[in-house]
Amino acid sequence: xxxxxxxxxxxxxxxxxxxxxxxxxxxxxxxxxxxxxxxxxxxxxxxxxxxxxxxxxxxxxxxxxxxxxxxxxxxxxxxxxxxxxxxxxxxxxxxxxxxxxxxxxxxxxxxxxxxxxxxxxxxxxxxxxxxxxxxxxxxxxxxxxxxxxxxxxxxxxxxxxxxxxxxxxxxxxxxxxxxxxxxxxxxxxxxxxxxxxxxxxxxxxxxxxxxxxxxxxxxxxxxxxxxxxxxxxxxxxxxxxxxxxxxxxxxxxxxxxxxxxxxxxxxxxxxxxxxxxxxxxxxxxxxx
Numbered sequence: 001x002x003x004x005x006x007x008x009x010x011x012x013x014x015x016x017x018x019x020x021x022x023x024x025x026x027x028x029x030x031x032x033x034x035x036x037x038x039x040x041x042x043x044x045x046x047x048x049x050x051x052x053x054x055x056x057x058x059x060x061x062x063x064x065x066x067x068x069x070x071x072x073x074x075x076x077x078x079x080x081x082x083x084x085x086x087x088x089x090x091x092x093x094x095x096x097x098x099x100x101x102x103x104x105x106x107x108x109x110x111x112x113x114x115x116x117x118x119x120x121x122x123x124x125x126x127x128x129x130x131x132x133x134x135x136x137x138x139x140x141x142x143x144x145x146x147x148x149x150x151x152x153x154x155x156x157x158x159x160x161x162x163x164x165x166x167x168x169x170x171x172x173x174x175x176x177x178x179x180x181x182x183x184x185x186x187x188x189x190x191x192x193x194x195x196x197x198x199x200x201x202x203x204x205x206x207x208x209x210x211x212x213x214x215x216x217x218x219x220x221x222x223x224x225x226x227x228x229x230x231x232x233x234x235x236x237x238x239x240x241x242x243x244x245x246x247x248x249x250x251x252x253x254x255x256x257x258x259x260x261x262x263x264x265x266x267x268x269x270x271x272x273x274x275x276x277x278x279x280x281x282x283x284x285x286x287x288x
Contacts, residue, residue: 006210008071008080015063019046023064023083027076036079040086043068047090059216061087066219069226070154072210081230088227142203149200150213150222153193156182158229165230 004010012024019042025031026039043064049057065087068080104112122128130136131144159179166172184191197207213219 003210004073006071006212007073008067008076009073011067011071011212012064017060019043019060019064023068026083027079029075031079036082040083043083044086044090047087051090051094062216062220062223065223066213069223069230084227084230088230091227138203142205145196145200145203146205147215147218149196149205149207150211150218152196153207153209153211156191156193158226161226162229 008027009024012020012027022035022042023039026035028035043061046057046061046064050061051058065084068087069084071080100112127144131141136144156179159175159182163172163175163179166175182192184194188194193207193209197209200207213222
């Protein structure tokens, strides 16, 4: 029997709230379209309340969205994605416009994105510096790796979601190269999730592929990452003052260029590499 711990219906039923029951009913086999519409309206209204600053709504919204967007049951996948899209439309109305007074060319737009990424890179973060310099204790390293597991083990699925939304073959090829590396190239045991799992086992942590996060900040981060990869319209997800002809192409090029770097990077630790990739080149991290 397959593990259903990370399936949507059991998680929704365990919450025992009215909104969770409405969503669960919409995901049941044989549910009517009216049930789906009610669930979409319920989730949209909750998202609106959450994004208007209501703390209780925010907590419930992020929990429900996490279940809908990151559960493993395939039978409900299309219905869950359809419901998530209603929430994403609300979220994207609250994304502030970028401070770009004049339209940017594609090259200028790419440079702006690279500047933003560079200024907030993991390599410059005090926590990353503390860990990669070898200052962390074994207990601290385990905390970091446990959180890194949640950030990493489903990343290939989000990249695959983005890939199927690309209509340009060159962009798709760049992202395909990233996925090829992320999943171990010709050897599945060297996929990044499997490498990170090996490292977790070396420090007495379980590499749980059905793991469900309970940390609110982590849940919100993962929800936003899924939203960003499941792109439906460039205009809604990226409210930047770029020229219409160049904006979508520039965004796609930026995403796939960075993914291509992930696939080809050789020197750890890089600002664009996951811990699982870094560990392949850092034998001392696993105690060997």
